[in-house]
Amino acid sequence: MNSRKNSEAPIPERKYIVNTQSCGEIHVFVQGDLTQQDKRAVFLTVHDLGSNHHSFDDFVHHPSMCEIRERSVFIHVDAPGHETNAPALAENFQYPSLQAFGEELVTVLDFLHVKYVIGFGDGAGANVLARFALENPTRLLGLILINCTGSAASVLDSFKNKYFSWSGKQQVGQSTEDFLIYHRYGHQLLADTSPDKENVIEEFREKLHGLLNPSNVKQYVSAFLSRKDLSLKHLKVDTLLLTGLLSPYANEVDKLFQEANKEKTTILKVERAGHVLNDTPAKIAQSLLLFCKGQGLLSSVAMPGIDRRMSRGMSMEEYDKPNIRRLSLTTSS
Template sequence: MTQQDKRAVFLTVHDLGCNHTSFHDFVNHPCMCEIKDRSIFIYIDVTGQEDNAQKLSDDFQFPALQTLGEDLVTVLDFLHVRYVIGLGEGAGANILARFGLAHPARCLGLILINCTGSTASVMDHFKDKFMNWRLGSGVNTSAEHYLIFHKFGHQLENDPAGDKEKVIQEFQKKLRTTINSHNLKLFVNAFLNRKDLPLKNFKTDILLVTGANGSYAQAVEKLHLTLDKGKAALLKIDGVGDVMREAPEKLAQSILLYCKGQGLLTSVTMPGVERQRTFSRGSLDGDGHPTRKLSRGMSMEEYDRPNIRRLSITVSDLPPLPPSVPPPKGN
């Protein structure tokens, strides 16, 4: 695969209690249609978090978030992908940030939803003790409450989508029937034992995203204050806890603007704006950005249609890796 065609390649990592399906569902939302058709998405399942996963052995040493982040480069090497944009949520955002810090030449930038930059708070540790996980007996009620709070925020009664009960029930059902509770506990413990994230050392653009009703809104704002404002931007969406579910259109617009700033997806118009089929020299797209000149008779769809399918893989499924791919000469 080459990246000379300027298509965006996204590497996604999910949050606690989820797997790659959370990003897969978001990417398949109608507002993401234009971006999806001209991008490649590599979906990662953290070890043991895939649907109906087998229980990890009792002597298995679950990797720290730092290790998970550093090891993501093996996926790029295996797929012969030179560089990506990281797109993560919660614990997955923290993992991707560590990937970007460890392998800056392989990361064009980061889009991080509900990313925390500090170690777990005293309250986090209290919740961990309060959950009192029982191995082999499923996720107990206290654990569910913690994960629901982590995922949906602290103001569920103000859910603007009006379907909170249905959404929570679906999330609970997935926790009880699809996600292996033993493996999930290991992932939660890795998140609670995370180290500080020195994201201020990251040299490429960062977009931090959070909902005003989210449980980590203040933590995201605190992280933003520590970063170089010339490199980092903050998107805080009012009235929202779960950004991908409650405000997919705003998130899609922000992703597109971010990519345009990186020189990617320049022919894609904003979601909801009717796009032109062909362009002539000096024309503008729906956002007023100058477009690239197309060959005569070539439609925009033909010009920037991806030539390989999007991928959904699990790190544990990968065969032995080939020698590391040399990093690009520049971002």
Template sequence: MCSPAKIQLTKYIVTTERCGDLHVHVQGDLNQQGKKAVFLTVHDLGCNHSSFHDFVNHPCMCEIKDRSIFIHIDAPGHEDNAPDLPDSFQFPILQTFGEDLGTVLDFLHVKYVIGLGEGAGANVLARFGIANPSRVLGLILINCTGSAASVIENFKNKFVNWKGSGSMSQSAEEYLIFHKFGHQIVNDANSDKDKVMVEFQERIRSTLNNKNLKLYVTAFLNRKDLPLKQCKTDILLITGVLSSYANVVEKLHRELEKTKATLLKIERAGDVLLQAPEKVAHSILLFCKGQGLLTSLTLPGVERQRTFSGSSGDGEGRPRRLSRGMSMEEYDKPNIRRLSITINSDNLPNKHN
């Protein structure tokens, strides 16, 4: 049975070369990383680690959470109630932010991770994966943009002006809401949209430092093209049909090798973590199984016995089955030698050997 209790967050402050002090929140026991899947998360604009922390604590993630460790990264100056970043501090570009994440893993003594990012954070994690292929077992990217900011985005940026560090202009707030929720803001059929957006507004007005938030937005709008074709790991792209970046994600998927990249489009959703957490959790589990992780967990509607078939190897090429002599933790232990592509890819060569 899945434990309903929330796992306590352990907070670290990691000093990096170019990103300054990064606030890191670990959900789970790092001493168990040899037996569990380890996820590295980076949040989108207008939020911080709490967005992924809340998602992981959703009931649909319960079993995955119990068999995993989540390392949540706050962008510089994005921890709750953060002070203004010093005027002398140069906020990192997305490429630099991604590259410096290796320092966090070194500090925590973590070897391998599954990258899980949203929006600007997905772009950051993709850059980390490209720069550190030996440390990333796979990338799950929600609303990831592959190209530099479009003319329309830059035009919108002209109207995104913060009024000091303590308040935010209406146009800036509207930009963040559209970035986060996309076309659902004009969908009158969504009865929960007002409540969701009010909660989002309250968060960016209260716990987040608006001056620091503007710096992250600026870094995102000034991003360079993302050379995701160079990524050597498997990729799951997730977007909502109502997302403002749905077409961008589809375009990115078309440019990638179909043997490495999978696209999931979720109907009637703009913010998929809030509106369709069950579908996101299901896709995460399916993706991880393709990497030889979380193999003891069953997919909804699939017989447990089928999950324990010989689809997973023991590292020496022999089938691995769950027996009385193997615990759930042993079965879930990441099998680094078996990192196949995604679904139905047992006959593909093992690219990590």
């Protein structure tokens, strides 16, 4: 996604290194003023395989996110060893499971003194945030999950896994690279009419080899393929599941929704899109805004084509301030 070229200057970000028990050092990047968290929507993001927090950074700087960006704080979490130009993790380092990674996110929030967040995850990161929500529902005001899968290993995953070559830790094996490309851009590989697929895939390859440590990338992929089943039946947090109808994981997302708590979960399938964060950022921004308004957040941001209305005498910051009492996550008897 190259939309940042047409948007405003990047928001300055502050980097933090959080020491955790099961994930080692987690690199966290904060955009926005955390001292204003009571007057802002605070998003906690976790990225997909073969990327890092810059995939969300690009989305945040898309023109359609302008007003949301001005009234929000974004906490971007990199998976262990996925910060740009990271060294290889120590040989004796036990890479965390998606469950362990999710459970350690509360350590990040405690370190930053953040009370509540909207979880915003993509792919493997969506799975991580869902596990965090199940363990720590009182720290979330909602969840937005892109291409979140529930089954431990779909038929497709198992098939692709046969072609993995885990030998050689210094570079991404061709079969691993093929899996990552299919994982993120499978719809474009299958679409003969996609004019940009070669450019998109080449750009992904350049980032994969130029910015990320390949041996660390392998370990996150391995954790994803070794994930345990995920169920949203007992989810206590309002959740929006997002997928593209062209995504190779669309059926898996739909299956997760069918077995989820329908009182808390909504699904949105975007037409003519595979990886919705890249393909339809404006649509995702609109869906994010509508979801947040339903949680009492970003009330002063107008939906496209709708006039902004605020009570006389109320400042924009006061209008945006979350109604935490209304958003109480305590379980009713």
